[in-house]
Amino acid sequence: MFSLSLSSLSFLLPILIYAAVATASTQFIKLPLLHKTQHPNQNSFSRSHPHPHPHHHRHRQTLKSPVISGAFAGSGQYFISLHIGSPPQPLLLVADTGSDLIWVKCSACRNCSLHSPRSTFLSRHSSSFYPHHCFQSTCRNLVPHPHPNTCNHTKLHSPCRYEYSYADGSLTSGFFSQEIITFNTTTAQQLQFKDFNFGCGFHNSGPSITGGSFNGANGVMGLGRGPISFSSQLGRRFGNKFSYCLMDYTLSPPPTSFLVIGSEQNDVVGVNSKINFTPLLMNPISPTFYYIGIKSVYVDDVKLRINPSVWSIDELGNGGTIIDSGTTLTLLAEPAYREILTAFKRRVKLPSPAEPILGFDLCVNVSGGLSTSYPKLSFELVGGSVFRPPQGNYFIETSDLVECLAMQPINQESGPSVIGNLMQQGFLFEFDRDRSRLGFSRHGCAIP
Known part of the structure; x- marks a missing residue:
């Protein structure tokens, strides 16, 4: 559990x-x-x-x-x-x-x-x-x-x-x-x-x-x-x-x-050719969850030095990464989170807010009036697909003119990392349990 x-x-x-x-x-x-x-x-x-x-x-x-x-x-x-x-x-x-x-x-x-x-x-x-x-x-x-x-x-x-x-x-x-x-x-x-x-x-x-x-x-x-x-x-x-x-x-x-x-036949015309797939992994100890495999994480196309074992499910069923619509923030294993946090802190040059924002390790003041551009984040998944969320999925406004990195370290050593619902915004996600795969696409969400 x-x-x-x-x-x-x-x-x-x-x-x-x-x-x-x-x-x-x-x-x-x-x-x-x-x-x-x-x-x-x-x-x-x-x-x-x-x-x-x-x-x-x-x-x-x-x-x-x-x-x-x-x-x-x-x-x-x-x-x-x-x-x-x-x-x-x-x-x-x-x-x-x-x-x-x-x-x-x-x-x-x-x-x-x-x-x-x-x-x-x-x-x-x-x-x-x-x-x-x-x-x-x-x-x-x-x-x-x-x-x-x-x-x-x-x-x-x-x-x-x-x-x-x-x-x-x-x-x-x-x-x-x-x-x-x-x-x-x-x-x-x-x-x-x-x-x-x-x-x-x-x-x-x-x-x-x-x-x-x-x-x-x-x-x-x-x-x-x-x-x-x-x-x-x-x-x-x-x-x-x-x-x-x-x-x-x-x-x-x-x-x-x-x-x-x-399985809808005509709901996403033109999407099937653009959808990416990654295998859904099984964890016998926690068979409820939809596990995916992460191979690497990139910030501005630079591969971070994260040991692949951070993302693996061990023999006791600990670890791994799940897709969860019931969790808001993205929660990552501590070693992966620290590498991502460090990479963003090196690249984000905006000033910090006057007061720290509870629950976030990286927040910036965006009162300059110009459009803010953050480093690009991407996840290379098992099977060769790459999940590239837009910056609005991982930097969010937490108060007036303050935006924060919407990630936290997982607070249980044995728990899986979690791709939360903020990180999923704007994507079509298809859970195909017969083929044991997860499809995702930036196309096909908005219906006229």
């Missing part, structure tokens, strides 16, 4: 509109991913270890969801809008490729006047809500996250209880349940999926899931590699592939982008 920071920053990000499309040949459903911002912190989610995903049927339909940036609530996440229950209740979930469990804040109230609208899932108001029994095979998929007392042998109908803890002591627990999820399409159709498994969290505590970094969120949508994740459950119907774009929060007006579950 490894914990990753849901750290966040104080900038405003666009809010996109929920939309959906359905055509005669292919279905498209668009859910908002909301980016939320706050000051950086080290509150951490404890990432689960999934189980090998089951066989997926190769359908060619596609579920397509709008990706939305959610600065309105002030955190550092992207969200998806999901409708759960009968009648459907709209909720906003953190889109997280670094975990499997889908869970929402729940209430068993009968008189729910004390709850603000859309703040929690009201299980008693849904006619289709069904908590799994503790002896069902679905409950066993929660290992190692069932509640310690999930099966009470003194009761014939003990529900399947889950308990999911985080590194800072945060905890969500409740019933692992089944529901109907609904997507409204722009053609006035409704697409429903039954037997959708999720955690109904009746007890949620701790700063990671009740503090400022979680403002506006009703739960977490796990998109990891395990069988209970959102991408796995819907992947059984739509194919074993998903993709998304996390749009640049600085763009105005905000462009619409999408989370796509399945």
Whole structure:
């Protein structure tokens, strides 16, 4: 088990509109991913270890969801809008490729006047809500996250209880349940999926899931590699592939982008020839994560002296590098981070701000009025592809006229490095689990 920071920053990000499309040949459903911002912190989610995903049927339909940036609530996440229950209740979930469990804040109230609208899932108001029994095979998929007392042998109908803890002591627990999820399409159709498994969290505590970094969120949508994740459950119907774009929060007006579950035939015309691929690596100790292999790092086309072992997964499952939409900043192994930081400090000649910015080792004052140009950063990946993020992905405005290097050293020696959602902005990322590869491209994100 490894914990990753849901750290966040104080900038405003666009809010996109929920939309959906359905055509005669292919279905498209668009859910908002909301980016939320706050000051950086080290509150951490404890990432689960999934189980090998089951066989997926190769359908060619596609579920397509709008990706939305959610600065309105002030955190550092992207969200998806999901409708759960009968009648459907709209909720906003953190889109997280670094975990499997889908869970929402729940209430068993009968008189729910004390709850603000859309703040929690009201299980008693849904006619289709069904908590799994503790002896069902679905409950066993929660290992190692069932509640310690999930099966009470003194009761014939003990529900399947889950308990999911985080590194800072945060905890969500409740019933692992089944529901109907609904997507409204722009053609006035409704697409429903039954037997959708999720955690109904009746007890949620701790700063990671009740503090400022979680403002506006009703739960977490796990998109990891395990069988209970959102991408796995819907992947059984739509194919074993998903993709998304996390749009640049600085763009105005905000462009619409999408989370796509399945393999879309015509969504990225002209992109396939421009997409780069790198293998997705497996770590048996942490099979939830989407690992990629980094060979080298360059600053202004100068290769940094980083020992390749810094990026490798050792025999105990430690190390490696993962792609995580649920972490804001990019977190790097200490030796790699120090080399990158030193290289930038040598090349960036702008003055430092009057006061240090908490959580950042390199910040500059950009009050000169001229456009700022930073050194070029690039990652050479296994397979020969090169990831070249624009400077806005690794230097961000943290306060008025102050910009900082949006990276931090990983705070666990054994933990993987993390390519966070800021570094991913403006790229189409395609997670192809059948071929075990990650595709990425600067083309194909913005949809007219």
